[in-house]
Amino acid sequence: MLSSALCPASHKYPRLCTQSGATALYTASQQGHTAVVEALLAAGAIKEAEDASGTTALVIASLNGHTAVVQALLAAEADTEATGPRERPEEGCVWAAISG
Numbered sequence: 001m002l003s004s005a006l007c008p009a010s011h012k013y014p015r016l017c018t019q020s021g022a023t024a025l026y027t028a029s030q031q032g033h034t035a036v037v038e039a040l041l042a043a044g045a046i047k048e049a050e051d052a053s054g055t056t057a058l059v060i061a062s063l064n065g066h067t068a069v070v071q072a073l074l075a076a077e078a079d080t081e082a083t084g085p086r087e088r089p090e091e092g093c094v095w096a097a098i099s100g
Helices: 024-031 034-042 057-063 067-075 093-099
Strands: none
Touching (some): 024 034, 024 057, 034 067, 057 067
């Protein structure tokens, strides 16, 4: 459920996320739902929104091995300089790509 009541007040987009800071785009990317990701991007989803740990949709898709989702996000010009979780910034896009 996306609700401002669930989203942390400190979140950059407080009306668009869950309590953990995950947006619909983040969740679809995490789960590997390419068609949903494409539809959300076409509808103007915010590509650079981060969850509570500082992870973007592109990073979470990369870390979970969802190649088609990564390609869709890259085609939509998602930030390739995004890092991984704040506690493990080495787990960003570059790290995920190198690690396979």
